[in-house]
Amino acid sequence: DAKTTQPPSMDCAEGRAANLPCNHSTISGNEYVYWYRQIHSQGPQYIIHGLKNNETNEMASLIITEDRKSSTLILPHATLRDTAVYYCIVGGDMRFGAGTRLTVKP
Amino acid sequence: ETGVTQTPRHLVMGMTNKKSLKCEQHLGHNAMYWYKQSAKKPLELMFVYSLEERVENNSVPSRFSPECPNSSHLFLHLHTLQPEDSALYLCASSQDVPLREAYTQYFGPGTRLTVL
Numbered sequence: 001d002a003k004t005t006q007p008p009s010m011d012c013a014e015g016r017a018a019n020l021p022c023n024h025s026t027i028s029g030n031e032y033v034y035w036y037r038q039i040h041s042q043g044p045q046y047i048i049h050g051l052k053n054n055e056t057n058e059m060a061s062l063i064i065t066e067d068r069k070s071s072t073l074i075l076p077h078a079t080l081r082d083t084a085v086y087y088c089i090v091g092g093d094m095r096f097g098a099g100t101r102l103t104v105k106p
Numbered sequence: 107e108t109g110v111t112q113t114p115r116h117l118v119m120g121m122t123n124k125k126s127l128k129c130e131q132h133l134g135h136n137a138m139y140w141y142k143q144s145a146k147k148p149l150e151l152m153f154v155y156s157l158e159e160r161v162e163n164n165s166v167p168s169r170f171s172p173e174c175p176n177s178s179h180l181f182l183h184l185h186t187l188q189p190e191d192s193a194l195y196l197c198a199s200s201q202d203v204p205l206r207e208a209y210t211q212y213f214g215p216g217t218r219l220t221v222l
Contacts, residue, residue: 034210043108043196043213044149094139094211096149 003027004088009101012082018075020100022088025069031091033064035073037084038099044087047073078104109133110214112197118220121187127217129180129197137202138180139211140172143194155180156202187221194218 005023012018024033032051036044048055048062050071055062061074075082087099110131119125131138140152154162155174169191171183180197198211 036211041194041216041218043110043198043215044211045108046210046212049210095151096141098148 003090003095004097006086006088006097006100008098009103011103011105012075012078014080014104014106015077018073018078018082018102018104020073020075020086020088020102021070022073023070024088024090027068027090029068033062033068033071034089034094035060035062036087036089036096037082038087039081039084044096047086078102080104080106108212108214110197110199110212112195112214112217114217115215116218116220118222119184119187120222121189123187124183124185126184127182127195127197127219129182129199129214131178131180131197131199131212131214133199133212135199135201135212136177137200137209138174138177139198139200140180140182141196141198143196143216144190145193149196153182184219187219189221192219192221 032049034049035047038044048060050062050064064071083104085099085101087096113128137156139154141149142152143149151164152166153172158174169186173181194216196216197214200209200211
């Protein structure tokens with residue numbers, strides 16, 4: 001079973017920030033948090049990962065709480081093309097849960 | 107383009123057929139994976155190969171037979187499949203690192219398999 005909990009769906013207005021939460025209360029001290037997304041019927045795409053510190057790349061920002069039991073993926077200016085299922089994964093066994101279906105609306 | 111290619115992209119087969127799915131990665135990685143994604147279900151990890159050795163088999167039925175002849179190629183041989191095996195089959199690769207350290211998987215586009 002996946003070691004993370006995510007809301008099943010979220011909506012976001014185009015151009016606004018999308019904040020996707022993930023709970024991983026059983027995370028171990030040296031396990032990384034990874035985020036992937038899957039656009040309909042395509043292979044999952046890596047977005048970002050982090051261990052303790054907040055991370056930012058050209059796609060998104062990752063905010064990890066100090067106790068590491070939860071994190072938030074931030075898409076700063078969501079576009080229609082960001083509509084996808086977003087997966088939060090913890091650790092090295094790469095077990096995907098159901099993810100969050102993000103719908104960006106015009 | 108992720109550097110991971112899969113062929114064929116679509117496959118329709120009967121229950122008595124034998125077919126193979128192919129995956130190739132051009133990223134210099136040394137670990138490769140097969141996943142199955144059934145309709146409206148999460149991805150299920152099927153097989154993991156690291157340095158061409160199978161390191162994980164998640165209780166997959168024997169009608170699915172993986173082969174990893176080298177670090178760039180991965181096959182999934184299919185025989186006597188059932189209609190419930192119809193799914194999207196995804197291949198991924200990564201640079202294998204010690205357990206729990208950071209690594210990133212790159213996925214191929216998948217093969218959409220339909221078993222009649």
